[in-house]
Amino acid sequence: MHPPTHQQIARLSDTLRRTVRAGEVVTTGPDYDAGRNIWNGAVSTRPGIIVRCADPSDARAAVLAAQENGVPLTVRGGGHDWAGRSLSDGGLTIDLSGTRQVTVDPVAEVAEVSGGATAADVAAAAQLFGLTVAAGSAGAVGMTGLTLGGGYGPLSGRFGLALDNLVSAEVVLADGSVVTADSEREPDLFWALRGGGGNFGVVTSVRVRLHRVPTLLSGLVLFPWEQADTVLAGLSNVLLESPDELTVQSGVLAGPDGKPVVFLSPTWSGDDTAAGERALARLDSLGTPLVSQIAPTSTPEMLAGIDAQFPFGRHVKIRPRSVPSLTSGVRDTLILAGSTLTSPLSAVSMHSLHGAAARVPVTDTAFGNRTPHLMIEIIAQWDPNDTSRAAEHRAWADKVAGALESDALPGGYPNLLGPDEVAQIAHAYGPNTERLLAVKRRFDPDHVFRAIPLPDPS
């Protein structure tokens, strides 16, 4: 698709200045830069125009004006998609990042969340009522973007993926109509939104289920590289057989002295704290930890800890692979990954899908893989000043993803699949592919919305 012409942008701008009431229409300046700057500093995409929405009517006006003027549109939530799919060169960005209201109903244990609110916004609001939310591991990620594509997180074993906690969504469709999707109203759309990403409309707000968890135990355990194979082999038995209350994120990264280490980041969310302490002690005994820091915590605190490790502006490439377990082939690749890290900021991180997340029948939502598995993120990350070695860092991620291919399940986590991973995209929605594409044809036949990748209908 050709980027829009200056005349198209000028006409679009005129229309928007008449129809966007509460928000702002920007083409330059600090507000434009704020809408354009996203988490991955390597993305240099420059939209032609950004609508900084203040309420859902701004999003609706923008959807209609973009189509009237033949300008492609994208939707920006928390700006954490590493591939930068919230922006398009020369296009219109509907920026929801200024709409961050969260209202908690403590009796129903549900939060009403504006489309641009972050996971940290929801966790902070829930915490005021002694409640928590099944989000991902980082707080600055958009709650809606995370939820629409999946949402693996520290509470997935107990409460399912973030999308399993979606109660309803308010959506501006391509024709400008505003609908509420839930299990009763627009059930097909509601089904597709739970895994199919932002491909169906602008989700201006969601209602998400909250949970009461009296104590969370979480922290970090680091093992020396010499023990990597033993620890990973032991971990294999623990991960997918864990009780629902224990979810462990794990992987390899560069330790404080630059040498690789195996990390475990377990979270116990059960009511029985003593059982949690026993389960966590079992993880320590997989080797001789260099560091073992487990303590009572809260969801906001956990999210803030990860945000500090993943600030905005670094350059990033991510490749996802999912594997059924830590077989010796997978362990060999993890060891290869750690031994050949090209950047001290790169890492391999594994989220386990088990427990409540694995008990949801696969066709109940559009999310394509409910078999217990490890979702592996191969994260090449480097300092913006290190551009001369960017190709080397990207090649490391590709090499590790390639080495995992023979052990991996077909497909991969859509929220992290890059647009070029055509073979993985073809399998990413498993048995839900046909229905998902049919819902796309019904609600967005002209492909106005392009978000996380959908398989090619042919």
Ligand SMILES: Cc1cc2nc3c(=O)[nH]c(=O)nc-3n(C[C@H](O)[C@H](O)[C@H](O)COP(=O)(O)OP(=O)(O)OC[C@H]3O[C@@H](n4cnc5c(N)ncnc54)[C@H](O)[C@@H]3O)c2cc1C
């Ligand atoms: C540091 C970091 C940590 C992460 N941790 C986890 C994790 O623990 N678990 C996990 O599962 N994933 C994780 N992710 C992946 C993350 O969930 C996805 O990248 C997600 O799409 C980000 O959503 P966003 O709104 O922040 O990003 P954006 O870039 O703003 O949006 C991502 C996509 O969703 C669409 N979108 C966003 N909001 C809306 C909306 N309201 N309506 C319609 N479309 C919308 C956008 O158009 C875009 O296509 C992480 C990513 C990063 C960078």
